[in-house]
Amino acid sequence: MKRRSNFFSLILVIGVLVSGCKVDVHREKSVLISMYYPNNSYQNWLLHFDSTLTFYQAYGMSSDSLEKILAEVDGMILTGGKDIHPSLHGKDSAVVQCGPIDAYRDSLELALVEHSFHKKIPLLGGCRGMQLLNVAKGGSLIIDIPSAIGSTLHQQEKGDAYHMVYCHPWLSNILDSDSAEVNSNHHQAVDVLANGFKVLAYAQDSVIESFHWEDKNTHPFILGVQWHPERMEREDPMAANVARFFLDNLGSVN
Numbered sequence: 001m002k003r004r005s006n007f008f009s010l011i012l013v014i015g016v017l018v019s020g021c022k023v024d025v026h027r028e029k030s031v032l033i034s035m036y037y038p039n040n041s042y043q044n045w046l047l048h049f050d051s052t053l054t055f056y057q058a059y060g061m062s063s064d065s066l067e068k069i070l071a072e073v074d075g076m077i078l079t080g081g082k083d084i085h086p087s088l089h090g091k092d093s094a095v096v097q098c099g100p101i102d103a104y105r106d107s108l109e110l111a112l113v114e115h116s117f118h119k120k121i122p123l124l125g126g127c128r129g130m131q132l133l134n135v136a137k138g139g140s141l142i143i144d145i146p147s148a149i150g151s152t153l154h155q156q157e158k159g160d161a162y163h164m165v166y167c168h169p170w171l172s173n174i175l176d177s178d179s180a181e182v183n184s185n186h187h188q189a190v191d192v193l194a195n196g197f198k199v200l201a202y203a204q205d206s207v208i209e210s211f212h213w214e215d216k217n218t219h220p221f222i223l224g225v226q227w228h229p230e231r232m233e234r235e236d237p238m239a240a241n242v243a244r245f246f247l248d249n250l251g252s253v254n
Contacts, residue, residue: 028052029074029250034109034129035059037079037230042126045230049243058108070115074251075122078109078129080228083188089140097144099187110136122221122249124242127186130211130224139194142207144187151205154184160231161185165209165238171200175241182209182227182238189226197224221249 029052033042036057043055056069083098085106095101109129113136116123125133131141142148145155153163160183172178190208193199196218201210203226213222225242232239 030054032073032076034078041230078125080127089135094143124246125224137194140192142189142191165201167201220252
C-alpha cells in the first residue's frame with residue numbers, strides 16, 4: 001500500500017514538471033491601519049492598485065486580537081487625524097494651540113511604531129502619521145504653522161489646500177517628478193527631525209513634506225508623506241506611485 005502511494009505521488013510530481021505548472025504559494029497580503037478614515041479612503045486608494053488586500057483597524061481592537069493581527073500583518077499605515085499631544089515631544093505648554101487630542105490614539109500609534117521596528121514591518125505615515133513617526137523617534141513638531149512661521153499654505157477653512165512640493169532626487173525617481181502639486185490639510189508639521197530620517201521633499205515655505213528611514217538594517221521600509229494621496233486622483237503620480245511603492249514593499253524584511 002505504501003509503495004502504491006509513493007508511486008502515485010511520483011506520477012503527480014512528474015505530471016506537474018512536464019506540464020510546466022507551478023504550485024501557487026502566493027498569500028493575499030494584509031495591512032493594519034491605525035485608524036480608519038472617513039469613507040474608507042485609505043482602503044479604497046490601495047484597493048485600486050491591489051484588489052486582493054485585507055485591512056484591519058487597530059483603533060479599538062482588543063489587545064488579544066491586535067497581538068494576533070500584528071503577528072501576521074504585511075504592512076501598516078498611520079493615518080491622518082487629530083493633533084498629537086505636545087507633551088510627547090517636549091512642548092507641554094503649547095497644548096492651548098492644539099485642537100482636540102486623543103491620548104489613547106497617541107499611545108496606540110507609538111506602540112505600533114515600536115512594534116514595526118521590532119518586527120521590521122513596512123510602514124507608511126500620512127499627514128498626522130508622518131508627524132507621529134517623527135515624534136516616536138525623538139523628533140518634535142511645529143505646533144501651529146501659521147503662527148510659528150507665518151505660512152498659510154497647508155490648510156484652509158473648508159476642504160484641502162493645494163501647494164507645490166519639491167523632491168529630493170531619491171524621491172523623484174520613485175514619483176517620476178521632482179516637483180508637483182499636492183493636497184494638504186494640517187496646521188502642524190515636522191520641526192526638529194528625528195535621527196534616522198532623511199528629508200525627501202519640502203514645500204515652498206520650507207515645511208518638510210516627506211521623509212524616509214535611511215538605515216535598512218534597522219527597518220526595511222518607512223515612508224512619511226505630509227499630503228493625502230488617498231484623496232487625490234488615483235493615477236496622479238503623487239498618489240499612484242506612493243501606493244505602488246508601499247505595496248511593492250509589503251512583507252519586505254531586510
